[in-house]
Amino acid sequence: MPKNKLNPSNWVDLYADYLFNYTITRVNDSVVAEDLVQETFLAGLKSAANYKGDAAERTWLISILKRKIIDYYRKINSKKGKAEIKMGYSNKEDGEGDWLEDHIADPFDINAEDAMQNEELGLAIQECVMKLPEKQAKVFTMKTVQGIDTEDICKELNITPSNLWVIVHRARTALMDCLENNWFKK
Amino acid sequence: MSSIKKYFLISCEEAKQICDKMQYGEATFWEKMKLKFRLMWCDTTKSYSEKNGKLTKLCNEAKLKSLDAQKKEEMKKKISTGTEV
Numbered sequence: 110m111p112k113n114k115l116n117p118s119n120w121v122d123l124y125a126d127y128l129f130n131y132t133i134t135r136v137n138d139s140v141v142a143e144d145l146v147q148e149t150f151l152a153g154l155k156s157a158a159n160y161k162g163d164a165a166e167r168t169w170l171i172s173i174l175k176r177k178i179i180d181y182y183r184k185i186n187s188k189k190g191k192a193e194i195k196m197g198y199s200n201k202e203d204g205e206g207d208w209l210e211d212h213i214a215d216p217f218d219i220n221a222e223d224a225m226q227n228e229e230l231g232l233a234i235q236e237c238v239m240k241l242p243e244k245q246a247k248v249f250t251m252k253t254v255q256g257i258d259t260e261d262i263c264k265e266l267n268i269t270p271s272n273l274w275v276i277v278h279r280a281r282t283a284l285m286d287c288l289e290n291n292w293f294k295k
Numbered sequence: 296m297s298s299i300k301k302y303f304l305i306s307c308e309e310a311k312q313i314c315d316k317m318q319y320g321e322a323t324f325w326e327k328m329k330l331k332f333r334l335m336w337c338d339t340t341k342s343y344s345e346k347n348g349k350l351t352k353l354c355n356e357a358k359l360k361s362l363d364a365q366k367k368e369e370m371k372k373k374i375s376t377g378t379e380v
Contacts, residue, residue, distance in 0.1 A: 121371045129362045143362060147370050154377055231357035252319060253354055254361045259321065278315050285346045288353065 113162040115169075120150055122243065124167055126250065127235040128174055134228040135178050145181060149174040167239075230292065237287035245280040252277060303332045310340045318351045 125146060132142040152173050160169060238246050248266070251257045252273075259270055268276075305313075310333045316322040317330070333340050362370075 117374050121367050125367055126361050130360055133360055143366055150370060150374055154374060227357055230353060231359055234357050234359060250361050254359045274312050274315060278312060281315060281347060281350060285350050
């Protein structure tokens with residue numbers, strides 16, 4: 110008997126932001142990332158019959174997204190030609206010097222490592238946000254990620270400012286605990 | 296004197312809420328003063344305040360992004376019809 114079931118009507122609320130953050134760090138373009146997330150959902154819908162329920166819904170969607178990202182790179186690579194990924198010296202003049210030494214990663218370039226850590230951190234936070242009750246996740250995202258004014262959130266969700274701060278407090282407390290376990294103890 | 300004391304003495308819950316507001320730059324000057332006063336002697340508030348600041352720092356470092364609401368609605372519609380528009 111399958112353990113997991115698909116529930117496409119909840120996909121956007123539950124996974125869209127997670128998948129979007131996952132994609133944007135890989136394609137570095139928000140419009141492309143939006144399209145890939147959308148394509149992932151639609152592809153998931155089409156192949157829903159093949160879902161056996163062994164993997165969690167999110168894991169399954171990520172595996173589809175990964176393929177979409179690879180396809181995206183294949184497509185742009187074939188369009189632009191492969192010149193940019195060719196490495197090596199094209200003539201004798203360039204050939205002077207040590208090929209390997211010139212292409213080794215710069216140990217003082219910490220930006221790449223930082224970026225990688227930020228990406229993992231972003232996904233760890235998103236995972237914790239997904240575990241929150243729906244309303245808490247929504248209010249936290251609107252307030253913290255989108256930076257929407259308290260007044261505007263209250264109007265949109267029809268809640269009072271004190272309600273909002275109670276929700277924010279619960280969300281932040283849960284997130285602190287979650288990150289304590291999933292990020293700092295990792 | 297007692298009225299000043301009464302004004303500055305806030306509950307732990309109130310202190311935590313002010314601390315939350317501070318993370319979004321929405322605490323007033325007096326709220327900040329009240330919180331500072333409580334932080335001098337309350338370890339629970341101090342611990343919460345430190346963790347809360349850490350969470351804000353992590354969220355800033357992670358540069359989290361969110362899909363805009365309109366795009367999400369669009370996606371929901373496409374999923375519910377199950378066809379690409």
